[in-house]
Amino acid sequence: xxxxxxxxxxxxxxxxxxxxxxxxxxxxxxxxxxxxxxxxxxxxxxxxxxxxxxxxxxxxxxxxxxxxxxxxxxxxxxxxxxxxxxxxxxxxxxxxxxxxxxxxxxxxxxxxxxxxxxxxxxxxxxxxxxxxxxxxxxxxxxxxxxxxxxxxxxxxxxxxxxxxxxxxxxxxxxxxxxxxxxxxxxxxxxxxxxxxxxxxxxxxxxxxxxxxxxxxxxxxxxxxxxxxxxxxxxxxxxxxxxxxxxxxxxxxxxxxxxxxxxxxxxx
Numbered sequence: 001x002x003x004x005x006x007x008x009x010x011x012x013x014x015x016x017x018x019x020x021x022x023x024x025x026x027x028x029x030x031x032x033x034x035x036x037x038x039x040x041x042x043x044x045x046x047x048x049x050x051x052x053x054x055x056x057x058x059x060x061x062x063x064x065x066x067x068x069x070x071x072x073x074x075x076x077x078x079x080x081x082x083x084x085x086x087x088x089x090x091x092x093x094x095x096x097x098x099x100x101x102x103x104x105x106x107x108x109x110x111x112x113x114x115x116x117x118x119x120x121x122x123x124x125x126x127x128x129x130x131x132x133x134x135x136x137x138x139x140x141x142x143x144x145x146x147x148x149x150x151x152x153x154x155x156x157x158x159x160x161x162x163x164x165x166x167x168x169x170x171x172x173x174x175x176x177x178x179x180x181x182x183x184x185x186x187x188x189x190x191x192x193x194x195x196x197x198x199x200x201x202x203x204x205x206x207x208x209x210x211x212x213x214x215x216x217x218x219x220x221x222x223x224x225x226x227x228x229x230x231x232x233x234x235x236x237x238x239x240x241x242x243x244x245x246x247x248x249x250x251x252x253x254x255x256x257x258x259x260x261x262x263x264x265x266x267x
Contacts, residue, residue, distance in 0.1 A: 001037060002074040003100050005162060005178055006083075007063035007126070008090040016045045016064075020262075022089035023065060024115060028266040030085040031069065038070030042180070042261035048121050051188040056246065056258040059126070059173060065090075066124055066178070066261065074168065083169070095168035096175060101143070104151055104159035106182060115266055120157070121188050122263035125179040128255045130245045135176065139163065141243040142177065148212045149239040150179070152205030153232035155196050158182030188260070195236075197229035213239050 010019035023041045031039050043065040069082060074097050086093050109119045129138045143161060151159050160180040167174070187194040196202075210217045216235045223231050240246065247254035 001070055001072060003038075003098050003162070004069045004071060004074050004079065004082075004168065005096050005098050006067040006069070006086060007094045007173075008065045008067055008086065009061065009092045010064040011091045016043075019043065019064060019089075020045050023067070024264045024266060027067075027085060027089050028115070031082055032267060034081050034085065036069050036071060036082065036267060038068070039266040040068040041264040041266060042066040042068075042122050042124060043264070044259060045262050047117065047262045048188070048260040051121060051260045052191060053121070053123055053183070053188060053194060053260050054258050055260070056254065056256050058247075058254045058257045062257060062259060063126075079168065093169065094172035096172065096178075097165040097168055098162035098178065099165060101161045101163075102159070103147055103161065104156060106158040108157040109184070115264060118182065118263040118265065120182060120184045121260045122158075123181045123183060123258065123260050125181070126175050126257040127177040127179070127244065128174055129176045130243070130252060130255045132245075132252060133243060138176070138243050145212045146239050146243065148205065148208040149216065149236055150181070152201055152209040153195060153236045154181070154183070155187045155193055155200070156181045156183055182263070191233075192227070192229040195229035195232040197227060199228055202228075209235065215239075 010016070020043045023043055028039060028041070067086065071078060071082070079095075083093065083095065127142070129135050143163070147161065158181070162178040162180070164176050164178070183194065213235070215238055219235050219238060220231055223234065245252040245255040
């Protein structure tokens with residue numbers, strides 16, 4: 001089984017609602033008929049338009065959605081009918097073969113019925129490798145260290161990491177990985193909740209964060225009187241700086257896109 005992720009854009013004059021319906025109704029029916037083993041839709045729509053979560057739009061125009069397909073083979077011949085179907089409801093698409101890791105499956109909220117909107121939002125970060133670091137070092141930091149920081153400092157209830165094996169479509173941007181982070185409704189418009197101000201993850205995750213990112217311990221110590229959410233924000237920013245260019249330093253071009261999406265598990 002192979003997982004393919006597609007960044008997709010809506011037709012210019014189509015409404016957000018019409019684009020979403022095309023993905024979760026018309027396209028869902030087609031990919032099911034074609035024999036997909038799994039299909040997930042993440043789409044930027046009115047339900048996430050007013051969130052206050054991080055938005056980093058390095059790509060212009062930013063993808064309006066992200067589709068995940070599970071196929072028995074991602075080879076060109078077997079993949080082609082699915083891409084033809086996607087093309088009928090989108091203005092443009094780029095595909096990537098990925099390996100998926102799920103350090104935090106959703107065990108907190110009841111899984112939505114197929115075709116229904118998942119609770120909260122799915123924030124997707126699209127990562128490229130900065131020129132200042134090798135791919136091997138970048139991958140080691142992201143997968144073996146930052147994993148614990150990303151989960152432990154935020155109010156996520158689901159966390160998936162997708163390492164890009166290779167791009168599948170012509171001229172696809174050179175993304176190296178995609179992070180899918182599921183946040184509860186409260187985190188969508190509340191930064192304190194977003195960064196786990198209530199300490200719901202403290203007992204399980206703080207020690208792991210300190211173990212795999214030792215700088216976190218020093219940040220906690222030097223800001224002992226600060227609210228937990230502010231300290232967590234500082235910790236994750238410091239961790240991200242090791243392997244992501246966020247655009248704050250003009251010497252290093254931004255290497256990340258990050259946007260909130262509504263998630264629909266279709267199959």
